[in-house]
Amino acid sequence: xxxxxxxxxxxxxxxxxxxxxxxxxxxxxxxxxxxxxxxxxxxxxxxxxxxxxxxxxxxxxxxxxxxxxxxxxxxxxxxxxxxxxxxxxxxxxxxxxxxxxxxxxxxxxxxxxxxxxxxxxxxxxxxxxxxxxxxxxxxxxxxxxxxxxxxxxxxxxxxxxxxxxxxxxxxxxxxxxxxxxxxxxxxxxxxxxxxxxxxxxxxxxxxxxxxxxxxxxxxxxxxxxxxxxxxxxxxxxxxxxxxxxxxxxxxxxxxxxxxxxxxxxxxxxxxxxxxxxxxxxxxxxxxxxxxxxxxxxxxxxxxxxxxxxxxxxxxxxxxxxxxxxxxxxxxxxxxxxxxxxxxxxxxxxxxxxxxxxxxxxxxxxxxxxxxxxxxxxxxxxxxxxxxxxxxxxxxxxxxxxxxxxxxxxxxxxxxxxxxxxxxxxxxxxxxxxxxxxxxx
Amino acid sequence: xxxxxxxxxxxxxxxxxxxxxxxxxxxxxxxxxxxxxxxxxxxxxxxxxxxxxxxxxxxxxxxxxxxxxxxxxxxxxxxxxxxxxxxxxxxxxxxxxxxxxxxxxxxxxxxxxxxxxxxxxxxxxxxxxxxxxxxxxxxxxxxxxxxxxxxxxxxxxxxxxxxxxxxxxxxxxxxxxxxxxxxxxxxxxxxxxxxxxxxxxxxxxxxxxxxxxxxxxxxxxxxxxxxxxxxxxxxxxxxxxxxxxxxxxxxxxxxxxxxxxxxxxxxxxxxxxxxxxxxxxxxxxxxxxxxxxxxxxxxxxxxxxxxxxxx
Numbered sequence: 001x002x003x004x005x006x007x008x009x010x011x012x013x014x015x016x017x018x019x020x021x022x023x024x025x026x027x028x029x030x031x032x033x034x035x036x037x038x039x040x041x042x043x044x045x046x047x048x049x050x051x052x053x054x055x056x057x058x059x060x061x062x063x064x065x066x067x068x069x070x071x072x073x074x075x076x077x078x079x080x081x082x083x084x085x086x087x088x089x090x091x092x093x094x095x096x097x098x099x100x101x102x103x104x105x106x107x108x109x110x111x112x113x114x115x116x117x118x119x120x121x122x123x124x125x126x127x128x129x130x131x132x133x134x135x136x137x138x139x140x141x142x143x144x145x146x147x148x149x150x151x152x153x154x155x156x157x158x159x160x161x162x163x164x165x166x167x168x169x170x171x172x173x174x175x176x177x178x179x180x181x182x183x184x185x186x187x188x189x190x191x192x193x194x195x196x197x198x199x200x201x202x203x204x205x206x207x208x209x210x211x212x213x214x215x216x217x218x219x220x221x222x223x224x225x226x227x228x229x230x231x232x233x234x235x236x237x238x239x240x241x242x243x244x245x246x247x248x249x250x251x252x253x254x255x256x257x258x259x260x261x262x263x264x265x266x267x268x269x270x271x272x273x274x275x276x277x278x279x280x281x282x283x284x285x286x287x288x289x290x291x292x293x294x295x296x297x298x299x300x301x302x303x304x305x306x307x308x309x310x311x312x313x314x315x316x317x318x319x320x321x322x323x324x325x326x327x328x329x330x331x332x333x334x335x336x337x338x339x340x341x342x343x344x345x346x347x348x349x350x351x352x353x354x355x356x357x358x359x360x361x362x363x364x365x366x367x368x369x370x371x372x373x374x375x376x377x378x379x380x381x382x383x384x385x386x387x388x389x390x391x392x393x394x395x396x397x398x399x400x401x402x403x404x405x406x407x408x409x410x411x412x413x414x415x416x417x418x419x420x421x422x423x424x425x426x427x428x429x430x431x432x433x434x435x436x437x438x439x440x
Numbered sequence: 441x442x443x444x445x446x447x448x449x450x451x452x453x454x455x456x457x458x459x460x461x462x463x464x465x466x467x468x469x470x471x472x473x474x475x476x477x478x479x480x481x482x483x484x485x486x487x488x489x490x491x492x493x494x495x496x497x498x499x500x501x502x503x504x505x506x507x508x509x510x511x512x513x514x515x516x517x518x519x520x521x522x523x524x525x526x527x528x529x530x531x532x533x534x535x536x537x538x539x540x541x542x543x544x545x546x547x548x549x550x551x552x553x554x555x556x557x558x559x560x561x562x563x564x565x566x567x568x569x570x571x572x573x574x575x576x577x578x579x580x581x582x583x584x585x586x587x588x589x590x591x592x593x594x595x596x597x598x599x600x601x602x603x604x605x606x607x608x609x610x611x612x613x614x615x616x617x618x619x620x621x622x623x624x625x626x627x628x629x630x631x632x633x634x635x636x637x638x639x640x641x642x643x644x645x646x647x648x649x650x651x652x653x654x655x656x657x658x659x660x661x662x663x664x665x666x667x668x669x670x671x672x673x674x675x676x677x678x679x680x681x682x683x684x685x686x687x688x689x690x691x692x693x694x695x696x697x698x699x700x701x702x703x704x705x706x707x708x709x710x711x712x713x714x715x716x717x718x719x720x721x722x723x724x725x726x727x728x729x730x731x732x733x734x735x736x737x738x739x740x741x742x743x744x745x746x747x748x749x750x751x
Contacts, residue, residue, distance in 0.1 A: 252747030331452040357446040366557040371694035402745035410451030424449040
């Protein structure tokens with residue numbers, strides 16, 4: 001019996017040693033802060049403030065624009081400078097509220113006051129999570145209050161905290177597990193109060209032994225909570241891989257984790273739930289890992305949402321070598337950036353600066369059908385044949401080959417000895433198939 | 441921050457293994473068998489290997505140059521084709537035969553169908569079969585002056601077993617028998633096979649199932665004789681074919697179940713050809729036929745997607 005894991009997966013260079021030992025540093029923003037209205041999956045939020053308004057830290061400045069949407073909370077006090085489209089990390093222009101920071105950090109009344117979660121009803125907890133603007137902070141950005149509202153609470157028997165952090169280079173969740181483990185366990189207890197039949201499991205890859213040891217020690221008197229060490233393998237932290245590793249249950253693209261009795265939340269999401277429910281503090285900050293071989297001093301920062309990436313990079317000492325590629329997130333699933341003048345959002349996790357771009361350095365050659373993509377695919381589909389369909393622009397064959405089960409983890413493109421852009425082609429085809437499905 | 445940054449879709453990192461690494465690993469794995477062949481059959485066989493590899497690489501270069509395609513000779517695939525073909529030649533073969541075979545393998549079997557990854561048969565094996573049919577006399581003459589085998593005494597163990605004669609198992613494992621340059625020494629071939637397995641160039645699935653199926657087949661239909669069965673496995677091109685040719689990425693199924701079926705199919709075909717065929721050997725033809733069934737096997741054995749097993 002080995003460690004809990006899934007079939008397939010790859011072992012990219014981890015790069016975590018660059019920043020893993022660096023305690024999280026508080027970073028205060030200098031100039032204006034930008035709050036995009038769309039930092040989550042779902043409808044954009046509707047602004048509640050206009051140019052010239054005074055705002056406080058903790059104030060809801062935009063409210064959820066639908067059921068699947070999320071509030072936006074101001075992280076500083078100051079004056080609304082504009083409500084206008086601004087560039088975000090993925091390159092898009094998104095309508096945003098721009099706040100001039102007055103540097104006083106005045107807060108709304110009651111911010112930070114203690115609250116006893118056991119005295120709250122389920123509805124009250126869900127409302128607090130919704131008001132706090134919490135979304136999946138692992139990167140997906142799915143509104144958390146929606147996730148915490150499955151059809152039947154009683155059918156949920158697992159609440160899984162995703163502490164795998166399988167994405168190379170990222171160390172923000174690791175630092176949180178080491179520095180704020182009580183908050184993590186507190187948040188998990190809040191979630192467990194919603195699901196009376198559930199037990200809580202914290203899944204952590206075994207390349208983080210200190211985090212495993214610390215949390216295991218802290219939960220030893222918690223009958224409903226356990227720590228599950230996971231094999232270090234990418235994409236162990238993918239939702240479907242994690243659910244399988246912990247429970248042995250399988251979730252496909254047409255299911256929600258709740259259909260398999262599971263609620264999965266990232267470490268930072270669970271801590272944010274704790275802060276919102278027990279400390280009356282809505283989501284106003286992110287932990288950002290600034291890393292990569294081009295950065296002078298790789299480290300982890302506690303950053304107020306809306307802070308400009310350029311300020312964070314500066315705080316990490318800037319570049320020591322000219323970067324060729326800068327990634328919002330990690331190298332397996334992050335987005336390459338062409339402009340650093342963008343704000344930190346709820347789904348930001350890291351700024352990875354590479355002095356060499358491995359992708360540009362290796363030109364694709366013909367497929368030799370070695371089958372490596374097939375053996376690493378966590379969805380157990382056949383990338384080599386999907387690629388042939390993608391090259392023919394054959395959406396029908398692509399769908400028949402279960403292309404929609406692809407989780408876009410990048411393992412196939414990583415392992416391909418011919419350096420073919422498999423994942424990249426699949427992302428395009430999946431958009432085509434999804435668009436065709438909507439037409440029907 | 442004056443320079444333009446690279447922007448592309450994730451993932452942004454790549455594994456170190458390249459097509460070139462894989463091809464040269466296969467070539468390295470054939471070195472023990474090549475060296476044994478040269479040591480046993482004489483320096484002329486070195487010439488055969490060099491000439492065949494040169495013919496393959498050169499014809500790829502000339503074709504790609506002539507067709508204004510990117511030159512791909514450095515990827516190592518033509519070298520591997522040349523080595524496999526050369527090691528399938530009898531030790532005293534006139535040089536023009538493997539050279540012709542090399543040109544046939546690269547131009548007709550590989551490039552005409554679209555180059556690397558597009559051939560529907562293993563190029564080296566297709567060329568060997570072409571030569572076997574066209575120049576049967578030369579291709580079946582396993583005499584070797586250095587080893588002291590002439591065309592009369594130099595019956596291969598397979599031919600001897602066909603004729604009902606006893607064979608020396610120990611000599612077959614070491615390789616002190618007549619045969620093609622690279623197929624004779626089981627030990628040398630297994631060293632190469634282990635190298636490929638350790639380097640994860642190949643999976644043991646196809647070769648072990650292939651060899652296992654041959655063993656079961658000849659045991660059942662060859663008179664329930666264990667010594668005969670082991671001799672059949674060590675004789676001829678089975679070990680060479682199973683590890684170096686049946687595992688060819690391009691012409692074998694990529695699905696796990698497909699590889700099992702493919703291995704069994706090759707084993708049964710080899711058994712039939714060896715026991716009842718026109719020639720004592722049947723590995724090459726079995727693999728070539730298996731190549732043709734590959735797309736069908738693959739289509740029938742596509743895996744069920746994660747979480748959709750019940751559907």
